[in-house]
Amino acid sequence: MPEETQPEQVEQQPEETEPAQVAEVTEEEFDRARAEAKIKKANSEAENLRKRLKELQPLAAKAKQLEDAQKSDQERLTEQLTAAEERAAKAVRTAVASKVEALASSDFADPEDAAGALDLAAYADEDGVIDTDAIKADLAALLKRKPHWGKPVDGPRRPAPDRTQGSSGNGNRTSSDPGDIFAGLMQQALKGH
Template structure:
């Protein structure tokens, strides 16, 4: 509290200096009146004392006001941080929605629909109201296929349906028995036929 004492001394000395200056001005005109001068000094000291007391009363209030201001700043900073986090979550959700829309629209023409969103700026397709611009996505996907045709699905060589392939394991061999691929069984079958034919 040394600052308060200095302030109080300044407040106290200011009226005294003012009174002394007034006295000097009046001394030229009037003769010095000691009682009057002492009365002015007492009045100035009384005013200074009242000002010191008011200052002491107001200091805690000023401290509390500063604390409240600091608390409001921290509350405002907390709310600002919460707002920025919420905005970031909204942006993430919007990007996921746009990515899903791009994948869905690219599935018909792209070999890998995930490649499509890698080449596009997803933020362009979200309007101010949060809606997704599907027409814009279609347009950009078409332009992307023109620039990078290797991303498109390969065109089928022959659009006609293929006939089924023959399965050699089906059907019978020339003698009506199913042939085995095991050489031991083949030899046993030949020997068995030879012995029966005797």
């Protein structure tokens, strides 16, 4: 289908008037017919430009589509490689964190503390191999620096009960038996009459 070509329209700039000339124009000197002609000309130019824009918009969209289609295979492969490398790095970080937590679980009360305190990236090489000996050495050094992170030696501490605390220690304990509660309400009601 042959494309219709329209002759290029040359845009004419409206005549510029100096501000001094505009200020000197009075109502008597105002030429209504000339002003209407200028407005009509400006409107027709604007209409022509809108028509031209409507004709060119599909061409611009098609050009953008062709540009995206011509994206080289190398660019697409580079984007895919970058995404794959990011996924692999995340998987290695997760594996190292799991290994650190597993090794810390025997000595630390909360193995996540150990994983958070160590530089996890230092324990994996370029191939993703995890150096467990380095992790063990750093965990031992961390436990020396922060002994309060270690597991208690003789089992978990339990607080000793203090019988003087709470409602049972001060003698103001009320019964929770429904019969006793009802009896108390009845006594209060009879005292009120």
